[in-house]
Amino acid sequence: MSLPHPPATVTVFAGASSWIESDAVAQCHQVAALDGMRHVAAMPDLHPGKGAPIGAAMASSVLYPFLVGSDIGCGIAVFPIRVKRPDPQRLAARFPDLDAPLDPAPASDLVGEDIPGGYVESLGTVGRGNHFVELARVDAVLDESHAERLGLAAGDLVLVVHSGSRGFGERILRGHTEVHGAGPAPDAAAYLARHDDAVRWGSVNRRLLAARVADALGAPVGEPIVDQCHNLVEIRDGEFLHRKGAAPGDGRDVLIAGTRGTHSYLVAAHAGPDANFSVAHGAGRKMSRADALRRGKAKHTVEELRRTPLGSVVVCGDRQLLFEEAPTAYKRIEQVIADLVDHELATPVATTAPLVTYKVADSAPPRRR
DNA sequence: ATGTAC
Numbered sequence: 001m002s003l004p005h006p007p008a009t010v011t012v013f014a015g016a017s018s019w020i021e022s023d024a025v026a027q028c029h030q031v032a033a034l035d036g037m038r039h040v041a042a043m044p045d046l047h048p049g050k051g052a053p054i055g056a057a058m059a060s061s062v063l064y065p066f067l068v069g070s071d072i073g074c075g076i077a078v079f080p081i082r083v084k085r086p087d088p089q090r091l092a093a094r095f096p097d098l099d100a101p102l103d104p105a106p107a108s109d110l111v112g113e114d115i116p117g118g119y120v121e122s123l124g125t126v127g128r129g130n131h132f133v134e135l136a137r138v139d140a141v142l143d144e145s146h147a148e149r150l151g152l153a154a155g156d157l158v159l160v161v162h163s164g165s166r167g168f169g170e171r172i173l174r175g176h177t178e179v180h181g182a183g184p185a186p187d188a189a190a191y192l193a194r195h196d197d198a199v200r201w202g203s204v205n206r207r208l209l210a211a212r213v214a215d216a217l218g219a220p221v222g223e224p225i226v227d228q229c230h231n232l233v234e235i236r237d238g239e240f241l242h243r244k245g246a247a248p249g250d251g252r253d254v255l256i257a258g259t260r261g262t263h264s265y266l267v268a269a270h271a272g273p274d275a276n277f278s279v280a281h282g283a284g285r286k287m288s289r290a291d292a293l294r295r296g297k298a299k300h301t302v303e304e305l306r307r308t309p310l311g312s313v314v315v316c317g318d319r320q321l322l323f324e325e326a327p328t329a330y331k332r333i334e335q336v337i338a339d340l341v342d343h344e345l346a347t348p349v350a351t352t353a354p355l356v357t358y359k360v361a362d363s364a365p366p367r368r369r
Numbered sequence: 370a371t372g373t374a375c
Contacts, residue, residue: 128371170370
């Protein structure tokens with residue numbers, strides 16, 4: 001007979017004017033019912049995921065690998081970069097193919113360290129889904145002194161890299177689920193050892209992606225000023241804090257991604273225990289990929305999605321992905337940020353405006369399906 | 370979000 005324990009609490013950090021899909025809230029309550037779960041904090045970019053919600057931080061005495069998912073170590077990094085003539089059309093044509101493997105894989109030279117887990121497949125590649133590499137310009141500076149501490153001023157250019165651990169994290173999750181399904185990790189330390197490698201791998205991958213792009217643009221690139229992982233397990237106060245699409249918000253600076261065609265927000269995060277020390281990671285989908293594809297095809301042309309209202313260029317040789325990732329498939333980033341501010345989870349520091357967003361090489365052959 | 374299967 002198991003000991004009775006109080007049911008887990010669920011808190012959604014979104015205002016009444018923010019629409020949150022009921023399926024996603026239902027997923028939060030399913031997670032709350034899991035053995036050992038204590039508190040689920042849902043961020044304003046919450047949306048339904050495969051089995052578990054995306055945009056949530058979940059604190060439990062039991063470690064559940066499926067709550068983090070396969071893209072362990074996924075995160076967003078921001079690198080200062082200097083580009084001489086930042087013309088979007090000209091630069092878009094110079095982006096390298098970030099699906100192609102590193103050639104000849106001088107990865108450890110580029111990042112000055114060994115490759116975590118020894119997994120070299122897919123190293124330096126961006127992946128699909130919501131991943132991207134974006135050349136952006138610092139637009140509005142909303143907290144002058146904080147921006148200055150980060151070395152940022154209006155007009156500066158940055159590379160924003162959103163990517164994760166590719167097939168490495170997928171392999172780690174599969175190793176667990178093949179035996180235990182959605183059940184807990186019986187040996188948390190063993191899972192965490194592999195997980196930690198994937199988290200490091202993701203960060204190395206983001207640096208490699210920045211280096212590849214900077215090299216192709218002939219531009220000097222610096223160390224990341226921000227690099228926060230939004231899919232991971234953290235041991236905190238003797239519990240397992242699972243973050244899935246929820247960035248660490250305890251005194252960290254975080255880039256919260258808008259969409260391919262809207263601004264992103266660099267924020268100073270100061271989330272407390274109610275929010276499981278977390279903030280949002282992006283605008284959050286408001287449409288499923290299937291809906292976005294169907295409705296997008298009726299509403300948009302390829303040309304308007306490739307040249308956005310902000311004047312930026314979207315490099316995306318995969319037409320389906322272009323529609324799935326259309327800005328209209330996402331919530332308004334301004335509302336997500338307003339919810340974080342209203343709940344005192346974050347303070348905006350600066351906005352960035354995209355110049356070139358790279359998703360998939362234009363020369364890429366269409367994906368078979 | 371992913372590699373792989375259909």
